[in-house]
Structure formats: C-alpha cells, structure tokens
Amino acid sequence: MSAVKFSFKICLLITLASGIFSHVAFSNELPQLVQISQARLKATQLNGTPLNDGRGVELSSSTWLSGLPIISLSYLSDLDNNNIYEQEVSLNLPMKSLSLHSSDKQLRQLTQALQGQQVALQKLYLSGLLRQSMWDHRIASVKLSQLNRKASLLEKLYAQQKQLSDVGELPVVNLLLLERERVDIDLAQIDLKQQQAEALSLFRSLTGLNEMPQKIEEDGHEISQLETNNFDAIHVALMQHPLWQLQSLQQQQQLLMIKSQQAGEQDPWTLSLTAKETAGDQFNDQHLGLGISVPLGFGSALSQSELSIWQKDHQEQSLNSERIYLELKTQTEKLAMQQQSLRQQQQLLQRGLTLSRTITEHLAKVKDQNQIGYEIWLRRYMDALDTESQLALNQVSQQQLHSQQLQALGISL
DSSP: OHHHHHHHHHHHHHHHHHHHHHHHHHHOOHHHHHHHHHHHHHHHHHHHSOTTOGGGOOOOOOSSBSSOOEEEEEEEEOTTSSOOEEEEEEEEEEEOOHHHHHHHHHHHHHHHHHHHHHHHHHHHHHHHHHHHHHHHHHHHHHHHHHHHHHHHHHHHHHHHHHHHHHTTSSOTHHHHHHHHHHHHHHHHHHHHHHHHHHHHHHHHHHHOOSSOOSOOOOTTOOOGGGGTTOHHHHHHHHHTOHHHHHHHHHHHHHHHHHHHHHTTTTSOEEEEEEEEEEEOSSOEEEEEEEEEEOOOOOSOOOOHHHHHHHHHHHHHHHHHHHHHHHHHHHHHHHHHHHHHHHHHHHHHHHHHHHHHHHHHHHHHTTTTTOHHHHHHHHHHHHHHHHHHHHHHHHHHHHHHHHHHHHHHTTOOO
C-alpha cells in the first residue's frame, strides 16, 4: 500500500511540474524557471532513490530521553540453605537534563536554518546554470545575427561586383576577396551554432523547455553602489550570501555542541524505578523505590583529546570562512572592474564606429581607381561591420556581466 502511495505522489509531482512547464512557456518569468528546475531535480531524486534506501529514512531524536531505557534483574539466594532469597527488578531511564533539553532545542533551530540555507544554495546553483545557458545562447545569437547581416551585405556587394566583373570593368580578384570573406563568415557560423546548441541543451536539461525566454535581463536588482568601491556595501551584501550563511551556521552548530559537551550536558540524569523483595521461611519484605543520579558539573567534562580535536576543526572552519569571504569579495570586485571596463569600451567603440564609417565613405570614392584602393576600402568596410558587431556584443556583455554580479553576490533568479 505504501508503494502505491509513493508512486501516486511521484505521478502527482510530475503532473504539477508539467503544468508549471506549460505555464512558464508563455510567461517566461525567470524565477519560475528556477522553480521548474528545482521540481525536476526533486522528481529525479525521488525516482532515483529506492524505497529501501537509507537516505530516504526519516530520523528523529527523543525529546526527554538521552538513550534507551535499561532494565536490570537480579536474584540472590542464601548459601546457608536457610531458604532466604532476594530478588530485584530495576528500570533505569537516562533522562536529558534541562540544559541539554534547551541545547537540543537550539540545535533543532540551527538544523532547520541549515536546511533552509542548503535549499537557498541549491537555488543559487541552479540559477547559475540557467544564467550560463541563457546568456551563452544570447551571446551566440547576437554574434550570429551580426554575421548574417554581414553576410547579407557581402551578398549584395558580391552581386554588384560580379556584374561589373562580367563586363570587364573590374578584375576577378575582387570577387575572390569577397568569397574569402564569406568563407570566414561560414566558419564562424558553424562554431556559433554549436555554442547555441550546447546552451539550449543545458537549458532543456534544467527546465524541460525547448525555447529560450525572450527577456532574460535582470533589471530589478540595482547594484551600482557595489561598483564604486563601497566596501561597506560589498561587505553587507556578501554577509547575505547563502554560502557564507551556511558556513556561519555550521560554526554556530559546532560551537553549541562543544559547549554542551564541556558543561557535561551529554551525561544523562538517570531515573531509577526499583522493586525489591526479600523473603525467607519466617518473613517476606517487599519494597518499591525511586532514585535519581545527577552528574556534578564541576570543571570541564572534555578530555584533552576531545578539546584538541575541536580546536583543530574550529581552526579549519575559521580558515575556510576566511577563504570563502575573500574569494567572494575578490570575484565581486573583479566583476565590478570588468563592468566599468565594458562601459569605457562602449564609448570607444561608438567613436570607433563613427570614424570607420567616415573613413569608408571617403575610400569609397577612390576604390574603383585601382586594385590596392579596392582592397583598402574592402578591409575598412569589413572593419566597420566588425566594430558595429562589437558594439552590439558589448551591450549584451554588460547585461550578462550584471547577471554574473548578481550570481557572485548570492542573488538567485
């Protein structure tokens, strides 16, 4: 019966996920793409985990008991054959102290917070893959679009030059130069189409969708203050990163556990319920008793080896926290500098495009006078088209870098 219920849950989950897929195909909202990826990943995990797999077992801890109850039985008989005997039954319950009960409550809260950060980290990881696939596809599409435009202009120019060449007004080498340019374009198109296919394949494996969303720009997050060497703003932003939060919670958990162990909270209070009977030919005594054993909290309950192990682990976690923070900070600053560089390049490319167009216009007046003049004009014409393509690509690269900055700051889609 449980297997049927389990199968029904999987079918229901897949059905709901399919409904989300069809909805997002029309809405193309980026946050919903992450939800789809999470649902598909969860469904894959459910389908790939056997029912008897230990990873699927729900574990729990007792609220008040620190271990299993212990029952002890004893029977003593008189060696002098006086028919006197003694028998005893005792039930021992290892109880958690009030301080250990409080520590367990804090540990449960930390565990829930850790699980929440792990989900956030998974969401960030999936966001990174989605961003990578979408922007790789967009960059390749922009390059292909520029190459197609360049090829279209070359086709028109080739048709004009061929007419003149057919009547002997231009040498055949002019056509060969154009054909050589077209070969370079065809080679570049093959690589770009491969990049497009790879990006779409990654996107399809994450979402199950066959088409990229039209709008992938993330304009809702303003991070300009992080690009002006505002170290306080960068520090505050990085403190919210899921990876840093997870590391911080792990340190808190480790510290709480060692403090609990040092205070002797792990040693249980033992509650004993005892029934005892002593009997002989002339008497029969029966007793019921209640006892409690409480460890005395003098000094530290830690051994030197336990303390040394904890100090070693604590030092490693501290170093790991510093490493994570420095890596995140360095990556954030590096992306901010790249963004500033792209903006500067945008201005220079705009000026370069204006100059290239002006130069091409002047050279067009003398390109038909001799072969060298034609080759110079053609090269400048190609340079102008390349500069125009670089300008369009730079604009898209700035938007892509903005998404990479959000990823580095731990901001999911």
